[in-house]
Amino acid sequence: MPKIRKVCIVCGKEIWLNPGQIRQGRGKYCSSECQHQAQSKQVARQCEWCSRDFWVKSYLVKRGYGKFCSAECYGLSRQKRQMRICEICGAEFIRRDCAVNRGKGRFCSIECKAIWWSSVSSGENCPSWRGGKSFEPYPCSFNG
Ligand SMILES: [Zn+2]
Numbered sequence: 001m002p003k004i005r006k007v008c009i010v011c012g013k014e015i016w017l018n019p020g021q022i023r024q025g026r027g028k029y030c031s032s033e034c035q036h037q038a039q040s041k042q043v044a045r046q047c048e049w050c051s052r053d054f055w056v057k058s059y060l061v062k063r064g065y066g067k068f069c070s071a072e073c074y075g076l077s078r079q080k081r082q083m084r085i086c087e088i089c090g091a092e093f094i095r096r097d098c099a100v101n102r103g104k105g106r107f108c109s110i111e112c113k114a115i116w117w118s119s120v121s122s123g124e125n126c127p128s129w130r131g132g133k134s135f136e137p138y139p140c141s142f143n144g
């Protein structure tokens with residue numbers, strides 16, 4: 001019977017098993033020692049992207065994982081980004097390169113952009129802003 005190649009999820013060592021053993025749920029660990037390690041220690045980590053605290057198995061940290069709390073944070077961290085300073089409140093924030101290139105990344109939040117907007121919207125350069133009174137919070141099209 002052909003054996004199936006598996007990799008120990010703890011130490012990365014190759015394990016060869018026959019299909020029957022895999023059906024029994026084996027093939028994750030090369031040894032009971034590795035199994036024990038996987039099921040025991042967890043360490044507290046801080047997500048490199050969102051700074052949230054989370055718990056991760058210590059063997060994963062040893063293997064270079066455990067930097068991010070979620071796949072989402074990992075994905076975001078891999079996009080090229082820049083540190084920006086908000087023009088209104090001076091807060092530091094991060095925007096993706098592609099957003100900055102499109103002229104975004106000037107304000108940390110929609111609130112700050114609204115403050116900026118109210119300071120520049122005197123009326124003339126905005127077609128939908130007539131007579132200084134509007135029921136729309138953002139008279140011109142608002143895109144972050
Ligand atoms: Zn192992």
Ligand SMILES: [Zn+2]
Nearest residue numbers: 047050069073
């Ligand atoms: Zn995170």
Ligand SMILES: [Zn+2]
Nearest residue numbers: 086089108112
């Ligand atoms: Zn701001």
